[in-house]
Amino acid sequence: MMANIGFLLDRASATLLIFAAFAALTGIATMKPAARIGAGLIGLILTACVTISGRSLFDWLVSAIERPSAPGLLLMIVFAISAATGRSYQSVPEFRFGTAVLVLAGFVLYPAAIGFLNYDTYILGYSGYLLPLLLAAILGYAIYRRYVLVALVLNIGILGFLLSAGRSLNLWDYVIDPVAWFLAIGAWVAIAINLLRRKPVATPALVG
């Protein structure tokens, strides 16, 4: 049972990313959800059939990007739904909050953890007060603002860590993953572009 869940989780990121990418590309030509879903499924079949160096494109992606964290899985599901339905979540406050937290957490974690900075922030996920207190603050704010999905998904991540349910015994790996970080950065780039586009034109000053 656990092996099957592990097998599916290992392929969840690749499946959702390929589906969302093909569905979103089809969105340039048609807004029909059925067509987008069909394109997403065709994308999955295509990547499973096209082989490079004895490995399918789908397998390459699975080997590259690992399984998602709980927030990462939710974000990819949101992206897949958005790509299939054409609905944008950029203006939803909960989406903005969740992705902003992921962007900031990723900048705290990844550059330091892979050696670009002197201090290894990854070890904060093995022991100590700091990371649990930061998570408590994020959870408190999310509950205060009634961001139920954000709070729920963080709870699932924390529960997974408490039960040592994943391969990692580091808290970071249950609340963020690099794919989620890149998607969140992408979401905020899109939000920033839209904000700049909608910037109101300055009213001409009255003369005299």
Place this chain on the structure above:
Amino acid sequence: MNSLKKPGRNALATGALLFCSGLLVALLIHKMTLSGAPWTFVVDVPQTPVRGPLELATEVLSAPHEDYFVHGASLVATPTGLLAFWYRAKYEGAADGQLISSSYDGSHWSPTTVVTNSSTVSRDIGLTIKSVANPVPFRRSPNEIWLFFSVSRLSGWATSEILLMRSLDNGLTWGPAERLYASPFLNMSHLTKSPPVLLSGGRIGLPAYQEMNQKFPVMLVLNENGRVVDRRRMGNGGKVGYQPSIIVTGPTTAVAFIRRLRSSSPKTVRVSRTSDGGQTWSLPEATNLPNPGGALSAIRYDDGHIMLAFNDDPNVEHDISLAISDLQGKEWKTLGALVRVNESDEDLVMYPYLIESQPGQFDVVYSRVVKTINHIRVSSAWVQNHLQTPTAQK
């Protein structure tokens, strides 16, 4: 439930969420602030009586007429002799990688056996991997051997992670490969080279190194089940060096000898030290031992000395030599070359791996560009003899 108005239901849901979150955070803080085993090393001081022949015994382990790339040899002592491991592939990093073993009964090396290969590992872990490399055996109990090794998931060693296989019958049979999770960035990119050290509470300190972009040594801390529970850098990170070889010198002290990057200077072995049981390590500093950017292998020689197998040249790997130092790794005396190849040839001798297989008996395995894995047996009598001989005569 129908009698409950929407605002009431919302308040109830928020209250439930708040309660669950509070409970989980309390459990989280409890778990993460539990005081675990103290940061102390298990100190194993070998007894090294002066014994054995004054001559070196040399042999080739790998199959005759080997036409594949063979590299990354390592050793572990068994009740009947030695067990050696190395990896084999069409070329370095090729997709058909195999981990090979051969056993030594004191006089002959057995025919080679495939421990595992790329496709078996892929099946074990449920992910397609490309190649396997750098097997590192670890004696876990009288009959149990753990074998750490690196696998590249995509192309190049920068996409590597470390795996573990266990044998409960001294290497006759092996369990499936298991993944060690040690990095938040797609679990890339750590590799092994040197044997682990023991920490208190049954934990293990596995020397490893980061390969992607930056290149620096780390010590992964594994619990008694072989899962990563901490990791500590040797120095700050950045482009420092790799393949640390850790020698425990006291309950809270150890030194790690580090292979230099070929682009770095001076062209000498680097050393990092800890005095708090491996929690923090000093910035790697240069020693006065030459290093062409080749691999190193160190062991504790006796109560006051460390012995190192290395390439005694700042530029090329034409020899494998032994040197002895104090426990600080500061004062070195070179004992002489175990093997030297002709400098005019294209041949190189690389990747030494040194163990003390019995009191006063040392074994070194290494690889050659001419596609062989080789073994040299060295006695403590040879070591003592060369310690007393002026360097110029060797």
